[in-house]
Amino acid sequence: MLFGKVTIIGLGLIGGSLAQALRESGEVRTVSGVDTDLDSVEYALKNRIIDEGSLDIGEAVSGAEVIVAATYVGTIADTIRSAVPHAEDGALITDVGSVKAGIVREIEGFIPERLGFVGGHPIAGTENSGVRNADPALFRGKRCILTPTGKTPPALKKKAAALWKLTGSEVYEMDPDAHDRVFGLVSHLPHAAAYALVDAILSSEDPDMLLDFAGGGLRDYTRVASSSPEMWVDIMTANRDNVLAALRQLRSSLGKIETALEKGDREALLKIFSGAAKARNDRIK
Amino acid sequence: MLFGKVTIIGLGLIGGSLAQALRESGEVRTVSGVDTDLDSVEYALKNRIIDEGSLDIGEAVSGAEVIVAATYVGTIADTIRSAVPHAEDGALITDVGSVKAGIVREIEGFIPERLGFVGGHPIAGTENSGVRNADPALFRGKRCILTPTGKTPPALKKKAAALWKLTGSEVYEMDPDAHDRVFGLVSHLPHAAAYALVDAILSSEDPDMLLDFAGGGLRDYTRVASSSPEMWVDIMTANRDNVLAALRQLRSSLGKIETALEKGDREALLKIFSGAAKARNDRIK
Numbered sequence: 001m002l003f004g005k006v007t008i009i010g011l012g013l014i015g016g017s018l019a020q021a022l023r024e025s026g027e028v029r030t031v032s033g034v035d036t037d038l039d040s041v042e043y044a045l046k047n048r049i050i051d052e053g054s055l056d057i058g059e060a061v062s063g064a065e066v067i068v069a070a071t072y073v074g075t076i077a078d079t080i081r082s083a084v085p086h087a088e089d090g091a092l093i094t095d096v097g098s099v100k101a102g103i104v105r106e107i108e109g110f111i112p113e114r115l116g117f118v119g120g121h122p123i124a125g126t127e128n129s130g131v132r133n134a135d136p137a138l139f140r141g142k143r144c145i146l147t148p149t150g151k152t153p154p155a156l157k158k159k160a161a162a163l164w165k166l167t168g169s170e171v172y173e174m175d176p177d178a179h180d181r182v183f184g185l186v187s188h189l190p191h192a193a194a195y196a197l198v199d200a201i202l203s204s205e206d207p208d209m210l211l212d213f214a215g216g217g218l219r220d221y222t223r224v225a226s227s228s229p230e231m232w233v234d235i236m237t238a239n240r241d242n243v244l245a246a247l248r249q250l251r252s253s254l255g256k257i258e259t260a261l262e263k264g265d266r267e268a269l270l271k272i273f274s275g276a277a278k279a280r281n282d283r284i285k
Numbered sequence: 286m287l288f289g290k291v292t293i294i295g296l297g298l299i300g301g302s303l304a305q306a307l308r309e310s311g312e313v314r315t316v317s318g319v320d321t322d323l324d325s326v327e328y329a330l331k332n333r334i335i336d337e338g339s340l341d342i343g344e345a346v347s348g349a350e351v352i353v354a355a356t357y358v359g360t361i362a363d364t365i366r367s368a369v370p371h372a373e374d375g376a377l378i379t380d381v382g383s384v385k386a387g388i389v390r391e392i393e394g395f396i397p398e399r400l401g402f403v404g405g406h407p408i409a410g411t412e413n414s415g416v417r418n419a420d421p422a423l424f425r426g427k428r429c430i431l432t433p434t435g436k437t438p439p440a441l442k443k444k445a446a447a448l449w450k451l452t453g454s455e456v457y458e459m460d461p462d463a464h465d466r467v468f469g470l471v472s473h474l475p476h477a478a479a480y481a482l483v484d485a486i487l488s489s490e491d492p493d494m495l496l497d498f499a500g501g502g503l504r505d506y507t508r509v510a511s512s513s514p515e516m517w518v519d520i521m522t523a524n525r526d527n528v529l530a531a532l533r534q535l536r537s538s539l540g541k542i543e544t545a546l547e548k549g550d551r552e553a554l555l556k557i558f559s560g561a562a563k564a565r566n567d568r569i570k
Contacts, residue, residue, distance in 0.1 A: 194561070211564060250539065269518045270515065272480055284496060
């Protein structure tokens with residue numbers, strides 16, 4: 001076995017899927033899960049997603065070799081803060097937050113020397129949430145990004161990578177700030193745009209009639225808008241500056257289309273559309 | 286048999302699928318197809334998508350009870366103009382264009398009294414194009430919108446509805462201007478936004494790195510951006526005023542998100558995101 005006890009704090013879609021994947025890997029002695037929601041803990045125990053369940057964070061992290069905070073982005077730092085006093089010397093603390101720079105900075109500011117922290121972000125998820133949608137194959141073949149800094153103990157970085165490899169993830173490293181800029185554009189911006197698109201329809205004179213005819217393209221396009229609104233408020237707030245910059249870039253690209261359309265400039269439109277279609281087809285797998 | 290000869294002008298995804306659906310219905314004596322591309326005509330004949338094929342529009346429409354223009358939106362009126370001299374008295378002329386008001390107005394301006402026209406728009410399609418992707422089930426369970434006006438002979442409107450019902454479509458009627466406003470918002474706008482989103486990434490400092498991390502959400506979201514750029518230039522140009530109005534509505538909704546984010550107003554963000562998620566989940570099937 002590669003690992004002793006691993007504690008997952010937060011049994012949602014990501015936490016539950018990670019727990020189950022680790023359990024099924026056979027390389028973790030005990031997978032412990034803790035959540036404030038009793039129902040989630042009971043469900044996870046009953047469905048063998050975790051070996052041990054608890055409502056008490058101190059109890060759950062006690063004796064753990066690895067502690068993973070799998071709560072919403074806005075609560076990760078506080079979650080880890082409350083786990084620290086109960087964590088064993090030498091424990092690795094990591095997280096699964098979709099935004100990294102602020103979290104990493106905050107946690108590195110209070111984490112004691114006897115523990116080590118490295119940020120993590122598994123690029124996986126569905127529009128569903130909650131432990132009832134947990135899937136041990138969720139991370140298979142997907143990327144998991146670790147965001148070490150100069151303060152990260154190299155041995156703990158390797159340990160975090162080994163943990164994620166057990167789920168079938170491909171492990172990458174990125175600087176926390178670069179991570180947030182990239183995901184501000186490729187993930188947070190499309191979500192903001194999908195919400196805005198549905199909002200534009202809802203803000204029109206006759207949203208009922210419009211929604212009645214909204215099929216195909218709009219369904220695919222707005223799938224991301226059906227995921228947890230609270231989670232996305234959290235993510236966008238945590239990555240505020242990058243999301244605002246990304247929104248400005250989108251506004252500029254929409255402006256290019258608007259100007260070309262106003263002028264009836266078919267060549268300019270074709271250039272934008274063809275470039276986008278080519279990139280989409282060649283590069284976005 | 287309900288129909289004698291039906292001629293489809295333009296053997297692309299829509300024209301080919303319509304031809305094949307009509308042929309397989311057993312309710313059309315002869316399905317005739319005409320295209321400027323020899324390869325498409327040969328493929329359609331060889332694969333029994335059409336009964337008769339031609340490169341000559343006059344030959345193809347001769348003796349037809351129904352003539353369907355299934356070319357790009359920008360060429361539909363001219364296509365019909367060139368078919369008119371060869372069309373039999375009493376023939377129904379219709380089309381499959383995604384934009385209606387301009388086309389309907391233009392065609393009603395030149396169509397002789399001995400013929401009848403009604404606009405049509407099957408709400409179906411995929412990101413693929415061309416007769417090689419033809420699928421006789423493409424329209425099954427999907428809506429087909431007819432856009433009759435005060436000038437449309439009622440008998441020909443019924444005939445157009447009967448034709449589309451053979452494909453498994455549910456037939457609806459809408460005013461041409463209302464149609465264009467609705468689809469400007471629920472179809473053309475999402476396409477423009479998807480192109481803009483990819484363009485925003487391509488316009489950034491390091492598009493390669495961004496595209497490298499663009500998975501999941503962005504893939505779904507930009508599926509519509511992978512369809513034919515030429516076709517979408519055509520559609521948006523033809524529905525210019527409605528698309529411009531829709532772009533302004535999107536800009537306003539993006540602005541609401543931007544303002545809430547700048548102010549750190551989580552309540553306002555949650556209201557926009559929750560409203561959109563609810564509408565998406567309840568109403569967009």
